[in-house]
Amino acid sequence: MEPKPYGAHLAEAGTSFALATAPEAERVEVCLIDDAGGQTCADLARVGEAEGGAARWEAVIPGVGEGQSYGYRVRGPWDPSRGLRFNPAKLLLDPYSLAVSGIYRGEQEVHAYVFGDPAAIDRSDSLGCAMLSIVCDHGEYDWEGDAPPRRPYSETIVYEAHVKGLTELHPEVPLELRGTYRGAAHPAVVGHLTKLGVTALELMPVHQFIEDPILVGKGLSNYWGYNTIGFFAPHNAYSSSGDRGQQIAEFKDLVKAYHRAGIEVILDVVYNHTAEGSHLGPTLSFRGIDNAAYYHLVPGDEFHYMDYTGTGNTLNVGHPLALRLVIDSLRYWVTEMHVDGFRFDLAAALAREDGNVDMVSPFFELVAADPVLSRVKLIAEPWDVGPGGYQVGNFPRQWVEWNGKFRDCVRDFWRGEPGTLRELATRLSGSADLYQDDGRRPSASVNFVAIHDGFTLRDLVSYNVKHNEANGEDNRDGTDDNRSWNCGAEGPTEDPHVLELRSRQERNFLLALLLSQGVPMLSHGDELGRTQSGNNNAYCQDNRTTWIDWEHGDRELLDFLERLGELRKQHPVFRRRSFFDxxxxxxxxxxxxxxxxxxxxxxxxxxxxxxxxxxxxxxxxxxxxxxxxxxxxxxxxxxxxxxxxxxxxxxxxxxxxxxxxxxxxxxxxxxxxxxxxxxxxxxxxxxxxxxxxxxxxxxxx
Known part of the structure; x- marks a missing residue:
């Protein structure tokens, strides 16, 4: 028997609303927001127990239809020392919101505590500042017979891309579509990836995320998007037509366009933490609904949060309520949005039980048993920043993993480090030392040389050290372990010998990547020589630093990669389904x-x-x-x-x-x-x- 759904769902007489809260919650209201910013609130009834001892609240509100803005107010004790952070003055997003309207600016009103006194409750009303949930209906969208390409891993080439950076400077994409879902679905972009031999587009986070006001104050931005607040909602800023549900149809159009070209769509998902951050963060949704269920709290000090992610909090996927949220979200994106798989950011955090990493945790068991999720691509970033968090080679059999060891070894070899041949042979042949004993195949290794996090391919051969001054942290941010080599000059140069060597090194890296056993992954724009001017942590650079410069791209490098991709496609010896004997x-x-x-x-x-x-x-x-x-x-x-x-x-x-x-x-x-x-x-x-x-x-x- 399917569990009763949460969220807002259209009914014959209006819209039904359902929410799970901490058992200590005393009252729940759904607040309908009109276009003038006014609210009409109605009580939900407590109807019984939900997952993990939570309380379930429900109501059907007559006359409410598609496009209605709403939020929740939850009353209960304010006792942060016990992990209870109820504050009815704060309008909360529905954890099951299918679309989100508005932005977060960091106002006092969206924080449940008083600035400067984290233990004191703030009673200013967040109406007018809060992001709003939207009632949505999927019924009228025409998928036109859309079917997933369903390529095996051995036939897969992944292209990691950012929705905005992919098209913001593309000369063939109309100005009004650049940086949006529709821009990314433009025939010029789809055709480029098809010609490149790409079979899977991996989109950096498109779940609704929020800006960091500190970055905005510096003239920067939370560009990458690893700051999720809505696990069902496509990010509204990537919509070209509005944020009252239009973002859903636009995202579906993107998926449909790539499926027509035989290209799968994979989402980079961030279920390891939320945008609410530490105890000093805002109260936007989960914190004001069931703080102890959704987050790992410090044992014996529930005022504070366990941080295995470096972001201030960690989603408590070991709790049945948070676990259901994640599983429901994943199923939604497959069944309703037709995506073909997921790359899980800091995936080791999803395996944490009582602080320890457990690869037989309920999350992995549910995914393995689920008839929908067990059939899609599951890609782990196999680490987090907590103790014991480096788990390369340890994920369940149906998962594949980003192989950081491949990146490090291939970088070392081509920059001329001694003593690399033994490991190089292992990495080129599929990293059997990591995956064979588990009964997995070479395709368990997702191989890469450059990704969004770190140097671009061009910068890998142009800089010996990072140059992150533009990030406003005095070049302290970003890794110092780049394993790069500038070929004789740091940064831009007119020396023809250095430039020729850099071009050769780029081709060397790409050849090693595409002709290795496993799943090759390219980072967007590397085929065109994209540079970030030595910035290896460009998470906050929403500008030409990170956007693809299509007009001035390296066409010779692009031509080489196209020929290389065709060579891999023509010869199965480069994409075996089993390890070598x-x-x-x-x-x-x-x-x-x-x-x-x-x-x-x-x-x-x-x-x-x-x-x-x-x-x-x-x-x-x-x-x-x-x-x-x-x-x-x-x-x-x-x-x-x-x-x-x-x-x-x-x-x-x-x-x-x-x-x-x-x-x-x-x-x-x-x-x-x-x-x-x-x-x-x-x-x-x-x-x-x-x-x-x-x-x-x-x-x-």
């Missing part, structure tokens, strides 16, 4: 070649002593086209030979002979010195230029 030993005479062979520069198989030589900065691997799983033993693909040279000198590779193919053709290179189409044979010397990579395909006899 090949071991670092030479095959015996007469034996078939393994599925992968790691090779030294002299054409021999890498020996146990070769992997850890500090001076060794190049590596080659052979991929057997006859040994791709799922072929029934029949040939399915070409043999491929990939050579990576991170040394600052050219390296002569002896093309392997014996059981290996006799002839090879260069099909891709990151260095202009080697020409695509050149042929070479077994036993011949093949020069791989300094800091470059080449891909050779076997030529049939």
């Amino acid at each position: 090949g071991t670092p030993v030479a095959p015996a005479e007469g034996d078939p070649l393994p599925d992968i062979v790691w090779l030294d520069a002299d054409g021999s198989t890498m020996g146990s002593n070769d992997w850890d030589e500090d001076w060794a900065k190049s590596l080659a691997f052979f991929l057997n086209g006859d040994a791709v799983p799922g072929t029934g033993g029949a040939p399915r693909d070409s043999d491929m030979l990939v050579i990576l040279n991170a040394a600052d000198n050219d390296v002569d590779y002896l093309i392997p002979a014996g059981p290996f193919p006799a002839k090879w053709e260069t099909v891709l290179t990151t260095c202009a010195a080697a020409l695509v189409g050149e042929r070479t044979g077994a036993g011949e010397r093949f020069t791989v230029p300094a800091r470059s990579a080449v891909v050779l395909e076997a030529v049939p006899d």
Whole structure:
């Protein structure tokens, strides 16, 4: 039996409202707000118990229809020392709001306590300042037969993008649509991703979030959006047509447009905390409804919040009420909004039970058993900032994970760090050390070199250190562990040698990313050489620092990535569904070649002593086209030979002979010195230029 729903739902006689509160709540009112800002309030009736001992309140209000603005007032004790923060002067968002109107400006009126005295209740009314929930109806939207593409992970290339930054400067998108859902759905943008070979668009947060008044006071903005206050509502500022429910149809239009192009839509979701922050934050919704159910409070000191996220609070997904909220939200975005999956920000926080990380927590069990959620893509950012929060490789089998180890290792290799070959081979072949023992596949590893958090790809090869002065924190924010290399000059330069090397390094990174086993993920604009001028923490930069500069993009880099994506698409050896069986030993005479062979520069198989030589900065691997799983033993693909040279000198590779193919053709290179189409044979010397990579395909006899 399905549990009774929460939120506002149209009924024959009007609209039904249902809310769960802490059991200590004494009275609940729904307040209907008219266009002049006036309110009409009606009591909800307490009708019984809800999840985890909470109280359920209900009412049907006649004459209320679609587009009505509303909020709740909840009366009860003000006793922060016991975790009780009721304040009926504060108009509260419905936790199940499908759309939200208005913005948060940080006024005293939306804070339940008196500024300067966190224990004292503030009785000023927030009406006129509060964000409002909207009554919505999904019934009339025409999906026109929309169907999810449902691509397997092995066929997936993810493109991480920001709704606004994607189109704010796009010359083909009409001005009135730039920075909106409709702008992101414009044919010019969809066509760009299609040509790039992208199969999944991962949108940075689109759940309703709020601004940080401190940032606004500095002329900055909460641009990234990791500050959610509405887990069902599309962010209203990304709507081109209004915030009274229009944002829902616009978001659906976006999903429909990408599905038509065969591209999935994945949401970056932030269920680990809310925008209400610490005990000094505003009371916008959850805090004034059931503070102890929705948040982890400090044991023995319930005035304060446990902070495993670095944001001031942590959503208590271990409580049945908060857990249901998250599960209901996820199901809503799949069933009503047709999204294809989720990337969970700081996902380790969702596994915290009594402060400890537990990968068999109720959240993961419910997701695994849910007939809707178990069928969509589930991507974890496998860490949080609390104790024991680094959980790379530990998530349940049906999950895949952002692989930070891939990023760090590939960055180290291409900047010339010694002793990286052993780990590099592990990362390029799918990170079996992290995922194989759990029965998972190489696709459990979502590989990336650059994402929204950190340097862009262009900045990774242009800066040795961060340059975050524009963030207003004296360059203290953002990580210092960038593993970057500026190629000989810090920042902008006219030196042609430095510029050529940077371009080559960008291509090297992209080649390693796209031709590794696992799911490659690109960060928006990296294909065009997007720069943030060395800012590695641009969360607050809603300006040209973070927007894609389409007009001045690097077309040569874009062309290279398109060819690289096509190479991956054409050759299943680069996107296997199972881990390699090949071991670092030479095959015996007469034996078939393994599925992968790691090779030294002299054409021999890498020996146990070769992997850890500090001076060794190049590596080659052979991929057997006859040994791709799922072929029934029949040939399915070409043999491929990939050579990576991170040394600052050219390296002569002896093309392997014996059981290996006799002839090879260069099909891709990151260095202009080697020409695509050149042929070479077994036993011949093949020069791989300094800091470059080449891909050779076997030529049939």
